[in-house]
Amino acid sequence: MLTSTTGAAASAQPVARRWYKQLWVQVLIAMALGILIGHFFPDAGTRLQPLGDGFIKLIRMLIAPIIFCTVVLGIAKMDDMARVGRVAVKGLIYFEVMTTIALVVGLVVVNLWQPGAGMNVNASNLDTASVSKYVAQSHETGMVPFIMNIIPNTFVGSLSEGHILQVLLISVLTGCALMRFGAVGKPVIELLDIVSKVFFGMVGIVMWAAPIGAFGAIAFTVGKYGAGALLSLGNLLVCFYVTCLIFIFAVLGPVSRLCGFSLFKLMRYLRDEILVCLATTSSESVLPRMLIKMEQLGCKPSVVGLIIPTGYSFNLDGTCLYLASVTIFLAQATNTPLDLTQQIVLLGVLLLTSKGAAGVAGAAFVVLAATLSTVGSIPVASVALILGVHRLLSEGLTPTNLIGNAVATIVISKWEKALDTEQMHRVLNRE
Template identity: 65%
Template sequence: MTTSTLAAPSKSGSRRAWWKELWVQVLIAMAAGIVLGAVRPELGAQMQPLGDAFIKAIRMLIAPIIFCTVVNGIAHMADMAKVGRVAIKALIYFEVITTFALIIGLAAVNIWQPGAGMNVDPASINASVVEPYVKQTAAVGLVPFLLNIIPQTFIGAFAEGNILQVLFIAVLCGFALIWLGERAKTVTDVIDVGGQMIFGVVRIVMWAAPLGAFGAIAFTVGKFGLGSLSSLGRLLGGFYVTCVIFIAIVLGPIAALSGFSLWKLIRYIRDEILVCIATTSSETVLPRMLAKMEALGCERSIVGLVIPTGYSFNLDGTCLYLATAAVFLAQATNTHLDIEHQIGLLIILLVTSKGAAGIAGAAFVVLAATLAATGTIPVASVALVLGIHRLMSQGLTPTNLIGNAVATVVIARWENALDTERMKRVLDAGQAGDITA
């Protein structure tokens, strides 16, 4: 195994000054963005390029990082049967947990009933605003999703930044290097050094994280405002509470059974959670999550397979959003949904929630696709949540992130590929140093 991409906690107990911590800087930037957006809405809305630039800078690094991490991990594993075993365990775990997320989302929205009494007439909704999203629904589905895993060209996967396509190529290359044996050592060494170089670039880009968080939050508050959302505040509040409930009653016990504290894990990845909340994108922290989970004690090959796969298959927060939003729209438009309809909705969501990887605004597109597939809830009604989709994303993206962090530890432990002593040390310290080579 090569040197970890993150340094272990300092044994001397010395810590950086509090104001140098990334999570502190991001919090301050978020607070400044909220103030600017509230006081000067027009100026706040103009800060959007700052957030967009940061997201683009991170996204350009995701494909090479996944390729280097996965290829090197599989090549050092030298056991193709283990790769297949880990993939099967991960997919089973993902399906079970996302099913729980959908059930909890449906139960919560039925109890909370945020759309009751809105009495929206579907005919009065301007459907043109959601047409761009509805047009994309044709590409959503299990078969198109599986076919889309295979790229048109080898380089095309990297050019498009499609996570699953890059993962597919990386797994094949990893297997090929195993077959080459000792002759592949030079190539694996080059890939390892290349990966360390890319992580060095990530470290440079992350210096701009507070600026990106400031721009993203200022834009959100400036564009949508704080008072104009009062009519949908019940939906937002209920959704955030549902995310917390899912994390507490599903992920909490799973973490406890796996021998670690969920709270300590959340504290450990607090930087990444805050960046997710600010940018409403979990992709912005994918490189750091790969490094941090390896530093936590999870074997590199496990991390390289579980994290990228989880970004498409283990979207717990997205499932909560889909279930909540779909039933909310039924309530708002007085569409009757009995238990049979909701079970059918659950089954459809189990498929559609896995079929939108790589599509811009994936959660919203999948919501439109689901309504179109059920044929019960008016598709045009998705316009009701279009305005607050970004605010709901600030709940679903950190939930996705925490779910994938838990999944990585669980599957690593399941495979006896977890250094439990190191994990305890790192979680107790609450940090594992900075990204280094």
């Protein structure tokens, strides 16, 4: 009798997954294999690009309906229109402050490190054919086109095209309308709740392919841009990675402590998502998972649904670090003098252009070209210098964007008294 009772009790306990069944372990192994294939068989590694691109497309396919369901349900269940506006305003204030700090950190480190000093590059001798499409696209960026682009041509079109801010706009409008209907809108809310669970179930299925996507993406990156790019622009890469680490631990670290949680524990909690970001160089690949994990951490769905999607356009800390670092690097490499006043002006331009190309494919590189076109002093042709290592630089900026948005969600949730602190500590402490 004692034996059977003990056995029943044991079976009731949650069974820990074996180490090789955990996603982060599988992604790490896949990344290691991808590095080996890309290094020793670069041609084969380059041909594996569709594996990484296919995984990202699968996730992107689900992003628009998931954001729509999450935001609509969060707002409809909030029952307070004023609170929706308050959360949005607080989020935008926080985003603007943190991206400004990121730009300042990037400018300070790159001026002290000077990775482009002594390169003496003549921009007129660079082959600009490969970057011409980015320069052409950059002329379409700016605040007015950006604001107009938030408004979709059709309701359904915004969902099919997957533009995050367009989806966010129609989601907010739908959620506010359902909130006004009160009890009449409950059947729609219940239906959306079921649909939301279906889409999150699909995410769970697609994430099984994450190691395959990581393997293909890393093999392609190393195979195409590997050792040669690392040697030629290694100083810039090291400078940028160090800058990202400084921002994460010297800026986001103290913010985390002020909010009463450990940044290290948060990063451990998000290790699966950080590794997938690192491998695929796309923070969008884990957006649906971030919505789930931040809710599980104790943040209210209404705040998570607004802050995470908005942060993917307005709170790109890693992208701001990239823009500041690379812009000054190109000035140093082409011997373009920039005094303190010019760099302050550059910071102001970056604050605008970093928002103006949100949602554009290859946004960081497009914004870089737009910034050089706007400033005028640094040759636009010089962007050809970093085209070969842009994907390697993305290995640093995408995880930084992810961690920044996770911290932002907790900060705004606590600011709005929408954070279950006890649950957060239980989750972070693995209790």
